[in-house]
Amino acid sequence: MVRLNWTIQAVNDLKNISDYISKDSKRYASLLVRRIQNKTKFIKLQPDSGRIVVEFERPDIRELLEGNYRIIYRKVTSSQIEIITIHHSARRLKPPHLK
Numbered sequence: 517m518v519r520l521n522w523t524i525q526a527v528n529d530l531k532n533i534s535d536y537i538s539k540d541s542k543r544y545a546s547l548l549v550r551r552i553q554n555k556t557k558f559i560k561l562q563p564d565s566g567r568i569v570v571e572f573e574r575p576d577i578r579e580l581l582e583g584n585y586r587i588i589y590r591k592v593t594s595s596q597i598e599i600i601t602i603h604h605s606a607r608r609l610k611p612p613h614l615k
Contacts, residue, residue, distance in 0.1 A: 518560045521592075522599045529602040533585070548583065555582045556589075556599055563591050571609050581605070 530549060538545035559566065559580065566578030569588055577600070579588045586603045603609055 517595070518563055519596045520556060520560050520599065521596065522556075523601070525601050526599040533602060533604075548585075552582050552585060552587060552602060555580055555587055559587070559589055559597055559599075563594075563597055569609075 530552060533552075534545045534549050536545075537548060564578070566580045566587075566589065568575055569577045569579050569586075576591045577588065578591065579586045581587070584605050586601075586605050586609070588600045588603060588609075590598045590600055592598050
């Protein structure tokens with residue numbers, strides 16, 4: 517079974533997304549957070565399903581999309597995945613953002 521770890525950055529990203537959206541709709545914020553969390557569970561089942569992040573061009577850093585958000589993760593080993601960040605697709609992703 518693949519182990520899924522969330523970085524502090526990713527946890528903070530998800531909280532910030534929820535806080536921002538809940539200013540207008542707590543219900544929608546909750547639904548979006550749940551959809552993002554469910555998408556990360558899919559990564560556990562199909563870790564190679566995401567596309568390679570073009571800003572990095574590294575086969576170990578991939579992403580899946582959920583709405584306007586990019587779920588960026590790293591395949592550490594065949595049994596460990598790290599959720600690096602949840603990033604809004606309208607914003608530019610700068611390489612120093614990821615390690």
